[in-house]
Amino acid sequence: MTNTIPTPHLPRGFYATGVAAQIKKNGQPDVALIASDRDCAAAALFTTNKVKAAPVLYDQAVLASNNTTIRGVIINSGCANACTGEQGLTDCRETAESVAHSLALNQIMAGAIDATQVLVMSTGVIGVNLPMGKLKNGAQSASMELTTDGLEAAARAIMTTDTVQKIACAELRAEGQTYTIAGIAKGSGMIHPNMATMLSVVMTDAAIDAENLKAALTQAGNVSFNHISVDGDTSTNDTLLLLANGASGVSVDTPEKVSAFQSALTDVCISLAKQMARDGEGATKFITISITGAPDMRTAENVGRTIAKSPLVKTAFYGEDANWGRIIAAAGYSGEEVYPDRMALWFGPVMVFEHGMPTRYSEEEATRAIQMHDVEVRLDLGTGTTSTTIWTCDLSHDYVTINGKYRT
């Protein structure tokens, strides 16, 4: 059993595509469709925001009654279908019906599909109703254009302020057979733990029951998408969906196989999450914050996230100013028990802070350590043995530009 990093591709039995349905003003692709030629077990994680967009509420209801025979998911960008009241839910239902109908007309899909086998996701501006005519036309075209090499096209069609598509893939062998885990994601602003403005669909051709699927997804989501932060805003639409259709012939049904699946799924999710932080709105730097020496995981995560969220820390990185005091100050206001005398801080290999005060570091070396595109920061709390990693990006002039005029 080995993981390889293959050329990204859809797992067997999955088809995808992306089309331009004119929902986005700029004419870019805005409708992605993913479908499986057989039933999928499904698991999903959703935003913790109390204001949940219609597609989130809709998918939660669908999955509560059917997490074993999902056949497809349609994702539109350009309109979030959030804060849209009853009409928003009606639009979700109508979209799913339309997709079920169109999909059934494609011979690949081999027969009838019910609306309750289709999930919907949306991302984009809040408070605007879905343009149903355009969306249904898009769904119809997409249903006819599904291909086994449509992974990248789907990844492109779900982008909003993203500058690059985000794809990750792993291949595993079990009992002489190969299976694949492949995922796409979007998200670059409004990114913060407990799900960000992110949508992600991960697919596998392994067979794995819904219960194990949910457990594996929860664990993978916690250490990947919940470990990135762009701006500390949590959106109304976040969804991470995992579909398993069993087309590879591999059943993930022993503790060893579950463990291998978990590990590869976590790798795929971490890869997608890091791609999101790297593509943070206006980002010029990708910042890895390692918290070590923590008494427990909650402390490590909260300190790391507080640092990752601090506008003062993020602007200092943008300005390539080795202003370590802001990191120590952020740790101090994280709400966790930290002790200045016990903390130690590194920029790359350069230790800049220890015993409650700056070391005799070279300002030049410290600056050089943060002048890279990929910056590594390590804060040791000196109060335990737990470590974790949070990924983030800097806060630039372009972030302000992008978000000052998002709707225009």
Add this chain to the structure above:
Amino acid sequence: MTNTIPTPHLPRGFYATGVAAQIKKNGQPDVALIASDRDCAAAALFTTNKVKAAPVLYDQAVLASNNTTIRGVIINSGCANACTGEQGLTDCRETAESVAHSLALNQIMAGAIDATQVLVMSTGVIGVNLPMGKLKNGAQSASMELTTDGLEAAARAIMTTDTVQKIACAELRAEGQTYTIAGIAKGSGMIHPNMATMLSVVMTDAAIDAENLKAALTQAGNVSFNHISVDGDTSTNDTLLLLANGASGVSVDTPEKVSAFQSALTDVCISLAKQMARDGEGATKFITISITGAPDMRTAENVGRTIAKSPLVKTAFYGEDANWGRIIAAAGYSGEEVYPDRMALWFGPVMVFEHGMPTRYSEEEATRAIQMHDVEVRLDLGTGTTSTTIWTCDLSHDYVTINGKYRT
């Protein structure tokens, strides 16, 4: 008994000044000295950051043993004396000794002053030791230049990235006599509840015992400085100090007089806090966020602060984009129980959101409501009768510029 808004002036018995001691590289005033010709009762609120700067630790120790005979406070800008270990505390002690010595040489001060009667405050870069020679020279000059009209000079000398000095003043009458409450403050970035990078000294010539003083300050601080947010960062140095020297002959010693004092003190603190939010780093707008219809104060404050902190909300105001969805989304991730269907949102007079979806508002009118310099936002939660107000500013390109290169 009436409050008036007088020309700002020091209360009787107080003297102040500001001098340039070359601690700041740009030669601007950087040492403020405030002194009283008689003993003051004193109360203070300090940062909740676990990483407390040396002057915070030092003043906490001084006030723990003496909150009845304080005579002066020296404040330097340009160096925070934070993360400076034992040396930082030694420098505080030496500064207080030096000020006590210099003050005693000024005839106004009428006699010997002990180091335990002097408080110290610092603001500026973290992790750098105080330049003691410069500071002591500054203290010496300032001691000789104290005047009764030095309020503005002191306010100027404590500025860092502030663009204007911040002063507030109230006059009260009691029993045929007049007394004054006057305060200065600094702070424009790293501003968030539980004290920001802010220093403030409020003085009164009323006599009021230390216990009542602390109670009044705590109440005033909660609804003023703890109700503003610039960037969500809480600093290592925040201090709000209140001194009462009794020189007016008025004793605040009855419930009625305490109540009048409380009310005027709160007004002074709110005025200073609003001046800080208005002067937020790079701010182009002053934003008043009213939360109404909340079930309790904690909910109202948390929802208001989450909105005030959201980079997406703040950049939208900067871009004059009436993107109300971001405000609703921020309320949703505040961690408080909010219900989309019950919330209603106004930009100025324009209701933009109700019953879980946008009203039929005019985009033009909504945009006009946020094109002002002073923007009013009201969010009614629809779950109770408690209201509160949070003040903040927008997030601009200049914020990024200022904070990308703060140390250079």
